[in-house]
Amino acid sequence: xxxxxxxxxxxxxxxxxxxxxxxxxxxxxxxxxxxxxxxxxxxxxxxxxxxxxxxxxxxxxxxxxxxxxxxxxxxxxxxxxxxxxxxxxxxxxxxxxxxxxxxxxxxxxxxxxxxxxxxxxxxxxxxxxxxxxxxxxxxxxxxxxxxxxxxxxxxxxxxxxxxxxxxxxxxxxxxxxxxxxxxxxxxxxxxxxxxxxxxxxxxxxxxxxxxxxxxxxxxxxxxxxxxxxxxxxxxxxxxxxxxxxxxxxxxxxxxxxxxxxxxxxxxxxxxxxxxxxxxxxxxxxxxxxxxxxxxxxxxxxxxxxxxxxxxxxxxxxxxxxxxxxxxxxxxxxxxxxxxxxxxxxxxxxxxxxxxxxxxxxxxxxxxxxxxxxxxxxxxxxxxxxxxxxxxxxxxxxxxxxxxxxxxxxxxxxxxxxxxxxxxxxxxxxxxxxxxxxxxxxxxxxxxxxxxxxxxxxxxxxxxxxxxxxxxxxxxxxxxxxxxxxxxxxxxxxxxxxxxxxxxxxxxxxxxxxxxxxxxxxxxxxxxxxxxxxxxxxxxxxxxxxxxxxxxxxxxxxxxxxxxxxxxxxxxxxxxxxxxxxxxxxxxxxxxxxxxxxxxxxxxxxxxxxxxxxxxxxxxxxxx
Numbered sequence: 043x044x045x046x047x048x049x050x051x052x053x054x055x056x057x058x059x060x061x062x063x064x065x066x067x068x069x070x071x072x073x074x075x076x077x078x079x080x081x082x083x084x085x086x087x088x089x090x091x092x093x094x095x096x097x098x099x100x101x102x103x104x105x106x107x108x109x110x111x112x113x114x115x116x117x118x119x120x121x122x123x124x125x126x127x128x129x130x131x132x133x134x135x136x137x138x139x140x141x142x143x144x145x146x147x148x149x150x151x152x153x154x155x156x157x158x159x160x161x162x163x164x165x166x167x168x169x170x171x172x173x174x175x176x177x178x179x180x181x182x183x184x185x186x187x188x189x190x191x192x193x194x195x196x197x198x199x200x201x202x203x204x205x206x207x208x209x210x211x212x213x214x215x216x217x218x219x220x221x222x223x224x225x226x227x228x229x230x231x232x233x234x235x236x237x238x239x240x241x242x243x244x245x246x247x248x249x250x251x252x253x254x255x256x257x258x259x260x261x262x263x264x265x266x267x268x269x270x271x272x273x274x275x276x277x278x279x280x281x282x283x284x285x286x287x288x289x290x291x292x293x294x295x296x297x298x299x300x301x302x303x304x305x306x307x308x309x310x311x312x313x314x315x316x317x318x319x320x321x322x323x324x325x326x327x328x329x330x331x332x333x334x335x336x337x338x339x340x341x342x343x344x345x346x347x348x349x350x351x352x353x354x355x356x357x358x359x360x361x362x363x364x365x366x367x368x369x370x371x372x373x374x375x376x377x378x379x380x381x382x383x384x385x386x387x388x389x390x391x392x393x394x395x396x397x398x399x400x401x402x403x404x405x406x407x408x409x410x411x412x413x414x415x416x417x418x419x420x421x422x423x424x425x426x427x428x429x430x431x432x433x434x435x436x437x438x439x440x441x442x443x444x445x446x447x448x449x450x451x452x453x454x455x456x457x458x459x460x461x462x463x464x465x466x467x468x469x470x471x472x473x474x475x476x477x478x479x480x481x482x483x484x485x486x487x488x489x490x491x492x493x494x495x496x497x498x499x500x501x502x503x504x505x506x507x508x509x510x511x512x513x514x515x516x517x518x519x520x521x522x523x524x525x526x527x528x529x530x531x532x533x534x535x536x537x538x539x540x541x542x543x544x545x546x547x548x549x550x551x552x553x554x555x556x557x558x559x560x561x562x563x564x565x566x567x568x569x570x571x572x573x574x575x576x577x578x579x580x581x582x583x584x585x586x587x588x589x590x591x592x593x594x595x596x597x598x599x600x601x602x603x604x605x606x607x608x609x610x611x612x613x614x615x616x617x618x619x620x621x622x623x624x625x626x627x628x629x630x631x632x633x634x635x636x637x638x639x640x641x642x643x644x645x646x647x648x649x650x651x652x653x654x655x656x657x658x659x660x661x662x663x664x665x
Contacts, residue, residue, distance in 0.1 A: 108163020169413025360385025427468025
């Protein structure tokens with residue numbers, strides 16, 4: 043892998059030609075920034091401990107390219123070092139049948155993280171560096187990023203975190219070409235990048251980003267200086283082709299035929315693009331095979347806890363996470379200054395070395411948690427629902443794209459938050475994650491089910507959201523008074539729990555309204571009306587057999603946005619099953635609720651036991 047200066051210079055010329063060819067063949071892409079970054083990329087992949095013949099070697103250095111639009115530069119570098127096939131890159135770039143998409147994709151040999159949403163790559167790098175520390179590995183993490191994205195607040199969040207956790211295994215290289223889409227970066231939003239890194243406690247080195255000797259020297263210093271270090275590499279967009287240099291126009295535009303001829307001639311490279319155009323025409327118009335990375339999860343789940351007295355689901359959640367971290371070195375939780383509320387205080391007291399405290403920096407926390415989870419650490423990201431779901435929507439979307447192994451555990455969901463009011467009522471913990479393809483949502487009914495759910499998700503590779511409320515709940519009991527979720531209970535994803543049977547209708551419910559629904563059941567029963575009560579803990583995966591059995595008069599109840607939650611999912615499922623219940627009622631929230639004791643709010647918004655029973659009786663009386 044190690045290249046001489048002469049070899050690097052030759053590869054620099056070759057890769058510039060490949061960048062121009064692949065973007066011309068695709069008639070799209072970002073050649074300008076790729077050419078300003080190419081000398082950095084070639085030097086880095088030569089210097090770092092990476093292995094083309096064994097690209098996922100656990101001891102490899104991790105390289106994150108934050109500005110994923112420079113994919114032509116990354117792909118040409120990977121081809122130059124033998125990670126991927128050069129002809130497939132040039133001919134297939136941005137074609138649906140090719141893995142070489144417009145922005146780099148995790149799982150392509152040599153690519154650690156799918157990027158493109160600017161400002162998140164440094165957080166991912168921090169996550170990988172933290173994972174190395176937890177695993178007691180000495181691999182180094184490199185983040186290549188742009189100057190334009192340095193204006194983002196999440197970048198500053200990540201800088202602070204790296205300093206706090208003494209991430210001396212992290213090096214950033216900033217491609218400082220001073221160009222972004224609209225012009226010169228200094229005119230659009232000036233950022234004193236060097237000063238901001240230094241203010242956050244980093245070491246900095248300034249170099250010429252096209253001088254291989256300076257790049258390699260800076261990399262050697264940064265790897266061994268005992269600090270997180272930022273290399274500020276001054277570059278020129280379009281470097282190597284005179285008419286492209288320092289021109290914003292070439293940020294995201296392929297060259298014309300005449301421009302390509304002129305550029306390749308200037309580089310001294312043969313123009314053989316017709317060969318690649320012909321190869322491209324043979325590609326099928328179909329999606330490429332999915333590129334996804336997994337790892338085997340090995341976790342000791344320990345003994346489940348059984349709660350026989352009233353407690354809150356969030357305490358059961360926090361207690362289970364602490365149990366797992368005590369039993370396993372590969373379990374870590376990320377907190378955003380809420381550990382007393384989300385109940386990570388159990389973990390903080392009993393295994394403080396397994397909690398990452400980020401403070402009020404949710405965007406950074408969600409992104410670095412995702413990267414940690416992708417690198418062998420079973421990671422719980424704990425937060426209030428309104429922050430952990432709504433505020434971090436984009437970060438979790440990118441985690442989903444990266445096929446991470448993240449456990450998003452959110453408390454204070456719905457109007458059970460009560461007095462905090464409408465800014466804190468999380469009403470989309472079921473609806474929002476639907477957009478993060480592959481995430482599974484679980485809304486446990488009581489502390490005992492919560493305990494089993496947390497242990498279940500720890501052993502399953504994949505992304506989960508576990509949503510709970512704030513208030514204390516009585517453990518759910520059978521009609522004979524015994525615990526429903528007792529010591530023999532095992533959580534099964536997708537299983538609906540028939541808490542009460544009935545023949546006159548059914549109430550499907552989830553989460554913190556379950557006690558109110560059971561009360562409604564008793565009220566109705568006292569009037570000779572017998573409704574089944576079914577706990578739906580997994581709203582994305584509904585049991586058709588149960589839905590068919592209980593389908594004559596259907597009521598759904600949720601402490602959630604009524605427009606996109608449980609009720610809508612059940613209605614859609616019935617529609618797809620070509621079934622039409624004789625009556626259907628959706629009860630939930632249709633506006634941002636006011637502040638107040640949660641008991642008052644359940645009453646005001648029609649979710650108390652009495653109000654639920656009243657709605658059902660009104661419908662029964664209708665002709």
